[in-house]
Amino acid sequence: MFEPFREYxxxxxxxxxxxxxxxxxxxxxxxxxxRGKNPATIQSWCxxxxxxxxxxxxxxxxxxxxxxxxxVIYPSHCYDLxxxxxxxxxxxxxxxxxxxxxxxxxxxxxxxxxxxxxxxSIRDKYNDLAQxxxxxxxxxxxxxxxxxxxxxxxxxxxxxxxxxxxREYVELxxxxxxxxxxxxxxxxxxxxxxAQKDYDQYSxxxxxxxxxxxxxxxxxxxxxxxxxxxxxxxxxxx
Ligand code: BLA
Numbered sequence: 001m002f003e004p005f006r007e008y009x010x011x012x013x014x015x016x017x018x019x020x021x022x023x024x025x026x027x028x029x030x031x032x033x034x035r036g037k038n039p040a041t042i043q044s045w046c047x048x049x050x051x052x053x054x055x056x057x058x059x060x061x062x063x064x065x066x067x068x069x070x071x072v073i074y075p076s077h078c079y080d081l082x083x084x085x086x087x088x089x090x091x092x093x094x095x096x097x098x099x100x101x102x103x104x105x106x107x108x109x110x111x112x113x114x115x116x117x118x119x120x121s122i123r124d125k126y127n128d129l130a131q132x133x134x135x136x137x138x139x140x141x142x143x144x145x146x147x148x149x150x151x152x153x154x155x156x157x158x159x160x161x162x163x164x165x166x167r168e169y170v171e172l173x174x175x176x177x178x179x180x181x182x183x184x185x186x187x188x189x190x191x192x193x194x195a196q197k198d199y200d201q202y203s204x205x206x207x208x209x210x211x212x213x214x215x216x217x218x219x220x221x222x223x224x225x226x227x228x229x230x231x232x233x234x235x236x237x238x
Pocket of ligand 1: 058060068070071072084085086087089097099100101134135136137138139150207208209212230
């Protein structure tokens with residue numbers, strides 16, 4: 001279902017950046033579930049380059065029952081850019097949920113003007129994918145922008161609308177990165193280190209996928225996956 005999205009991202013990354021593999025802890029890069037009726041696999045990829053300190057994406061494949069493409073791109077600590085966040089989920093034809101955003105690290109006017117306003121024209125073009133759905137797990141005002149794509153949709157729309165929207169958002173993200181000037185003051189950089197770490201903690205503690213990971217791969221594996229790979233700068237809750 002979302003394989004073309006993964007391929008597109010991969011091709012973009014490899015053609016634009018000087019990527020190096022970034023290690024994934026043993027056992028977390030690939031796993032097969034022996035539980036449930038449908039065999040499920042989860043595979044992850046992780047890279048880095050001078051501009052982007054962590055690029056990770058994950059594909060869950062459980063046939064008709066579940067297909068998920070999830071990704072977060074963390075810019076280098078010398079860029080205050082939002083994180084590129086992608087979460088596309090399909091649980092059979094009836095339930096498809098897509099979320100795509102530049103996840104802001106700060107919320108002051110100047111920051112939003114610089115990094116979020118540029119999304120507006122794309123978001124307006126794809127109004128049908130921005131449905132103002134209520135968030136149950138996350139606070140919409142925390143690490144989400146007002147121009148996120150967030151929709152319950154169908155497979156036709158995924159192909160005809162989401163794919164072009166995705167390409168435009170990703171393209172814009174590269175542009176913002178190209179235009180960004182690296183921070184040099186260690187204090188400014190520390191502020192980004194802290195903000196990205198806070199993002200990891202917030203996200204790991206609330207991840208709505210935790211139950212899904214546990215049900216397929218067991219609780220212990222799920223906790224490791226969350227705190228050692230997806231959001232590795234977070235510490236597990238006591
Ligand atoms: C919701 N994301 C979800 C849900 C699951 C995942 C299972 C709940 C769907 C439901 O309502 O039934 C899945 N989350 C994952 C997976 C991973 C993960 C598989 O982290 C990791 C491999 N989530 C993100 C990112 C964004 C994001 C980067 O990981 C940003 C674009 C958004 N996911 C997001 C939002 C919701 C969601 C906004 C709805 C949550 C809510 O209602 O509060």
